[in-house]
Amino acid sequence: MKFGVIVFPGSNCDHDAYHVISKHVGQPVDFIWHRDTDLSSYDAVIVPGGFSYGDYLRSGALARFSPVMKSLKEFAASGGFVFGICNGFQILCEAGLLPGALIRNKGLHFICKHVSLKVDNFETPFTNLVPKSKVLSIPIAHADGNYTCDDETFRRLEQNGQIVFRYCDVDGNVTDEANPNGARSNIAGICNEARNVLGMMPHPERACEDLLGSSDGRDIFSSLAKSIESIK
């Protein structure tokens, strides 16, 4: 099993993701420079958080044109696991690997805090080890995390179980008050129809050690590692 973490100019959560994979998942992991195009040795590729290309034009818009992205699309189409976190989620939406878009937070502020997350679908390769009653505590850190999509897309997301995480209160209730950024239906993370591509605004790689206030992120990375193992 081998993981890769893509590094764009402006990525800044690449080392956190690398650290979690090597230390907590305990698996080999490489950094992949955005100009590299060979993803053949990887089982899962992480598109990390940060400010790729300085968030110029729109968050994630310019990273789509990096050479690695064509390979990433082929990698995803052939069933490889792709995990976009924060800016990575924005990039996957801009690249068309996930539907919808992430726009400016409703309150305009950059928000950096722990939020509660309800898992809406436990049957994905990224959530199958999360205990069923657990409300995850994972931090967000973004200005453009307000998920939006048209009605038809939303209907398909719901119907196909593609909504994976929703912002909720500490008891797991999905409420307007628990929605930090105005995201449609409190959406914090979605997957593609085939469920091998996940994007989420919260940062599970920043929540894998009790010292950091939560280790709930490990449930997600462990799920992914188990999913890779089960198909190998």
Added chain:
Amino acid sequence: MKAKVFVTLKPSVLDPQGKAIHQSVGTLGFQSVSDVRQGKYFEINFDSSVSETEARAAAEKMAKDVLANPVVEDFRVEIES
């Protein structure tokens, strides 16, 4: 030949920045403003050999593929020769 590309949020998409600007101009005394929407503006200069039709086609393709995100934004192209 110059193409001007105007990118605007679709009417159905919330524009919190436009709302904040609306409030600010209200504070400035412009009480009769009913709404403000923020957008982006691009000027794209072409070589002199490019025709108006070619410039328009190229600018529209750029707008569609890069400058605007069709999920949330509309665009309009004007050509200035």
